Amino acid sequence: MAQDRNHSLAYVRTDMVQDEPAPINSKGPIAWVRQNLFATIPDTILSIAAILLLFYIIPPMFRFLITDAVWTGENREACIVPGAGACWAFVDAKFSQFMYGRYPVEERWRVDLTAILLIAGTVPLAIPSVPYKKWNTIFVLVIFPILAFILLTGRLGLESVETSLWGGLLVTLVVAIVGIVVSFPFGILLALGRRSKMPIIKMLSIIFIEFWRGVPLITVLFMSSVMLPFFLPDGVSFDKLLRALVGVTLFASAYMAEVIRGGLQAIPKGQYEAGDAMALTFWQSMRLIILPQALTLVIPGIVNTFIGLFKDTTLVLIIGIFDLLGIVQLNFTDANWASAKTPATGLIFAAFIYFIFCFGMSRYSMYMERRLDTGHKS
Amino acid sequence: MNNDSNAQSSKASLLYDPVARSIFFQCLTVAIVAWLVYAGINNAITNLEKANVASGFGFLSDRSGFDVSQSLIEYTNDSSYLRAFYVGLTNTLLVSALGIFFATIIGFAVGIGRLSQNYLIRKICMVYVELLRNIPLLLQLLFWYKAVLGVLPNVRDAMQVGNIYLSNRGLAIPKFIPEAGASTIFWAFVVGIIATFVVAKWAKKRQMKTGQQFPTILVGFGLVLGLPLLALIVLGFPFVIENPELGGFNFRGGSVVLPEFVALLLGLALYTAAFIAEIVRSGILAVSKGQTEAAYALGIRPNITMRKVIVPQAMRVVIPPLTSQYLNLTKNSSLAVAIGYPDLVAIFSGTVLNQTGQAVEVVLMTMLVYLFLSLVTSTFMNWFNSRVSLVER
Numbered sequence: 001m002a003q004d005r006n007h008s009l010a011y012v013r014t015d016m017v018q019d020e021p022a023p024i025n026s027k028g029p030i031a032w033v034r035q036n037l038f039a040t041i042p043d044t045i046l047s048i049a050a051i052l053l054l055f056y057i058i059p060p061m062f063r064f065l066i067t068d069a070v071w072t073g074e075n076r077e078a079c080i081v082p083g084a085g086a087c088w089a090f091v092d093a094k095f096s097q098f099m100y101g102r103y104p105v106e107e108r109w110r111v112d113l114t115a116i117l118l119i120a121g122t123v124p125l126a127i128p129s130v131p132y133k134k135w136n137t138i139f140v141l142v143i144f145p146i147l148a149f150i151l152l153t154g155r156l157g158l159e160s161v162e163t164s165l166w167g168g169l170l171v172t173l174v175v176a177i178v179g180i181v182v183s184f185p186f187g188i189l190l191a192l193g194r195r196s197k198m199p200i201i202k203m204l205s206i207i208f209i210e211f212w213r214g215v216p217l218i219t220v221l222f223m224s225s226v227m228l229p230f231f232l233p234d235g236v237s238f239d240k241l242l243r244a245l246v247g248v249t250l251f252a253s254a255y256m257a258e259v260i261r262g263g264l265q266a267i268p269k270g271q272y273e274a275g276d277a278m279a280l281t282f283w284q285s286m287r288l289i290i291l292p293q294a295l296t297l298v299i300p301g302i303v304n305t306f307i308g309l310f311k312d313t314t315l316v317l318i319i320g321i322f323d324l325l326g327i328v329q330l331n332f333t334d335a336n337w338a339s340a341k342t343p344a345t346g347l348i349f350a351a352f353i354y355f356i357f358c359f360g361m362s363r364y365s366m367y368m369e370r371r372l373d374t375g376h377k378s
Numbered sequence: 379m380n381n382d383s384n385a386q387s388s389k390a391s392l393l394y395d396p397v398a399r400s401i402f403f404q405c406l407t408v409a410i411v412a413w414l415v416y417a418g419i420n421n422a423i424t425n426l427e428k429a430n431v432a433s434g435f436g437f438l439s440d441r442s443g444f445d446v447s448q449s450l451i452e453y454t455n456d457s458s459y460l461r462a463f464y465v466g467l468t469n470t471l472l473v474s475a476l477g478i479f480f481a482t483i484i485g486f487a488v489g490i491g492r493l494s495q496n497y498l499i500r501k502i503c504m505v506y507v508e509l510l511r512n513i514p515l516l517l518q519l520l521f522w523y524k525a526v527l528g529v530l531p532n533v534r535d536a537m538q539v540g541n542i543y544l545s546n547r548g549l550a551i552p553k554f555i556p557e558a559g560a561s562t563i564f565w566a567f568v569v570g571i572i573a574t575f576v577v578a579k580w581a582k583k584r585q586m587k588t589g590q591q592f593p594t595i596l597v598g599f600g601l602v603l604g605l606p607l608l609a610l611i612v613l614g615f616p617f618v619i620e621n622p623e624l625g626g627f628n629f630r631g632g633s634v635v636l637p638e639f640v641a642l643l644l645g646l647a648l649y650t651a652a653f654i655a656e657i658v659r660s661g662i663l664a665v666s667k668g669q670t671e672a673a674y675a676l677g678i679r680p681n682i683t684m685r686k687v688i689v690p691q692a693m694r695v696v697i698p699p700l701t702s703q704y705l706n707l708t709k710n711s712s713l714a715v716a717i718g719y720p721d722l723v724a725i726f727s728g729t730v731l732n733q734t735g736q737a738v739e740v741v742l743m744t745m746l747v748y749l750f751l752s753l754v755t756s757t758f759m760n761w762f763n764s765r766v767s768l769v770e771r
Binding site: 036037039043046047050051053054197198199200201204211213214215216217218219222223226227229230231232233234279307311312314315317318326328331332340343347349350351354355358362 | 391400403404405408411417418419421422424425426428494495496497498499502508509511512513514515516517518520521524528593629709710712713716717723727731737738741742744745749752753
């Protein structure tokens with residue numbers, strides 16, 4: 001009977017089928033290309049367009065920046081050769097100017113020392129696992145600014161260097177760091193003011209914040225450089241850099257306040273109530289309970305504000321302060337180095353420096369965001 | 379005894395009474411602010427008198443005496459400072475509006491590209507965003523202006539396509555000088571837009587009632603483009619074309635798009651697009667995957683899923699930060715002063731301030747314009763935002 005059935009059902013196999021090899025289009029580089037570049041017809045068209053675009057951009061860029069570029073030379077003669085690419089010799093010749101401006105050569109060790117102190121202060125602060133965060137923060141926010149001020153301007157027996165001689169990356173960093181460090185306490189006060197229950201203080205804070213956020217930085221700089229002197233009593237005068245710093249700080253405080261307000265809002269109400277229940281005064285509960293939590297939460301926001309401010313420092317060149325971009329641009333007019341390729345070279349060099357700083361900081365901010373994201377945000 | 383303790387407790391409570399303290403601190407703040415303002419104004423009056431600068435806004439009606447390279451409204455060097463102010467304002471608005479338009483298109487394309495299945499497109503979009511976001515806008519503007527547009531050939535060796543010339547003096551294109559009846563075309567365009575709104579409303583009503591769809595977008599395109607085209611044909615092309623001609627060191631006739639304008643527009647649009655791309659990407663990622671899966675489970679095709687399910691929900695996340703990017707673009711257009719495009723800051727806080735010396739009035743007016751623009755834009759976008767987010771219960 002069983003045998004009969006086997007014979008009558010011809011489609012039932014009696015032997016095993018041979019294993020077939022895995023289809024070539026699911027593994028290996030060919031499959032990857034098929035899935036990621038040529039999955040559908042529109043995809044294929046896009047891929048071909050992208051390949052053509054890259055083919056059109058990358059080789060000429062490579063030639064301009066590397067193979068055709070002029071790496072050494074004494075003056076413009078080297079760079080006006082037909083077919084020459086980027087004029088790196090220009091950057092090489094002007095490099096120290098791009099970094100220090102016209103800061104006296106024999107005093108430049110002071111700038112270097114300040115930079116080393118800055119790195120020594122901020123790197124351990126940025127790494128979460130390094131201990132003594134409190135002392136580290138005090139060093140960066142209080143001691144370092146004082147030391148930097150003494151070193152850079154020349155106090156306590158050091159030879160005085162006027163700020164009009166400062167320039168290049170030095171000024172860029174001074175403006176950005178002073179802006180962020182000074183705006184930090186102001187930002188905290190404004191953020192607390194905006195969340196205050198006192199109507200007048202709340203209103204004043206809102207007006208202040210919205211005003212600075214509503215106007216472009218360049219008008220703020222115009223204001224602080226041409227309008228501010230009129231409002232000061234007779235005999236009081238700031239130097240140009242300090243006036244720019246006032247403008248930048250006012251501007252940055254408003255943005256900082258909004259970032260910190262975000263952190264304050266993220267703290268659950270129970271934390272405020274706990275502070276009250278322990279009979280802490282307002283400032284005690286802020287200092288011991290609320291701000292430590294709120295400020296940790298907004299570290300990424302503060303870093304992002306700093307990136308924005310760092311990029312915005314370029315605007316000081318419009319009011320005649322020679323930051324990195326300003327000094328690069330100033331050197332385009334140097335008759336020794338004027339060539340058709342000089343502006344492109346100088347700007348690409350400056351762009352590279354800004355990119356390294358901003359990209360590095362934005363990666364750090366993303367890293368902190370991931371670290372702080374505990375997954376139970378309300 | 380009883381009275382005495384009462385008096386004591388009320389005395390103590392006044393010092394520790396939250397209401398009293400809050401009133402005291404507010405009064406103190408007001409006093410400090412008022413004193414600062416008073417001292418500032420007082421100093422300003424003394425200083426201005428000493429510097430012999432007339433104060434007030436009387437200078438606005440004086441003759442300006444300078445020329446402006448680009449103007450949307452009629453302006454000569456005989457016009458008043460107020461007129462120059464309007465020229466700067468319209469130039470700022472022009473570059474901001476065009477910048478917002480292009481930045482939105484590029485930004486959405488790049489933002490969606492960053493989520494593409496296609497490896498190459500994804501990576502190109504990523505490099506675009508990271509590169510442009512991390513380099514200061516001013517540097518980019520100078521790059522476009524000096525390194526790219528600055529090395530274009532002279533007027534004599536201008537690149538030529540038909541009657542369009544590209545040189546370091548800008549892009550010279552034929553000018554269409556309207557003749558009688560040309561305004562009809564503009565009105566046809568306006569009617570087209572209004573008709574599209576009416577059709578869209580009717581189509582939605584009909585779809586709600588009967589479920590039948592209507593090709594609103596296609597009909598809308600037809601109305602907006604078709605009506606002016608029809609008017610153009612019926613009126614028999616009421617324009618005189620004036621071609622740019624090479625003459626001396628510059629072009630005569632035609633209209634010239636300034637290189638400063640091109641550099642500013644390019645810089646603003648590309649820079650802001652990088653930020654918009656990130657906003658769009660995070661907006662789309664914020665829509666939960668279940669929404670896509672639910673739509674597919676209902677048998678809705680991917681294209682329509684994107685349009686009717688994902689995008690409307692993503693828009694809610696996208697619109698608030700998008701508004702602030704639009705505002706940033708408008709404010710950043712003030713960087714025009716660095717490359718010499720005659721915007722509000724360049725004309726008013728630059729030339730006019732230098733000529734009149736009335737720093738306080740000039741800078742305040744400039745700031746108030748931007749403040750006003752910010753407030754108007756954010757009010758409009760808040761209204762739009764509330765309409766979009768009303769979809770929820």
